[in-house]
Amino acid sequence: MTTTQRKIPPMCQHQPPCPTADSADRESARLVAHHPEQGWSLLCNGVLLFEDTGELLPDGRVIAPHRPLAAATAA
Template structure:
């Protein structure tokens, strides 16, 4: 059985002890994609280099599939299915055909990342936002600003309120840190 083709029952549930993938997963995947898709990237000359990039892309695809657990979206499921289909194809033997296959595979993985970002499951910024568990979690960029209700959702899932309080994705609360009134400061 292919590792990329696990039964749906195995993919849908995550063992309770397993943590969600780190946000740096996207950065590592983008580095691998840059080897294939960037125009300035050096050409992969040897069969060993090409095999290595294909294996890395397959590994990234498996990890990205785990990042999608919990919130199924039709667009994301379709992107994952398309990328898995390309991953399962036999790698051609001719150099130009291999390059074409590699670009197709990398493009499919890039589409999966775009869908994960659209679903709000991973950070899509070039400098990744701090995770919700970090002490500086409020430094994340705003994903959705809702001034009519006085809060904003940050990229890492934290809800930050106008009174400077926060609600963490885990349900934790960060108390508001309002400045002291003038009378309290002068006395």
């Protein structure tokens, strides 16, 4: 049985390259698209970053919002 898997080329073409979506510092990648009116930004490493600090990784994994507790209790 053969499996065909689509390879997605990396979005990051600059040097030095941005951190990958699996890196702890993935949020420091460059912005590719920013839509504050919709509450999201696309980073160079393929991560969708939401204004509530949640993230959607390129492989479909979801990172729950991780606002600091001080900001959450001040609301």
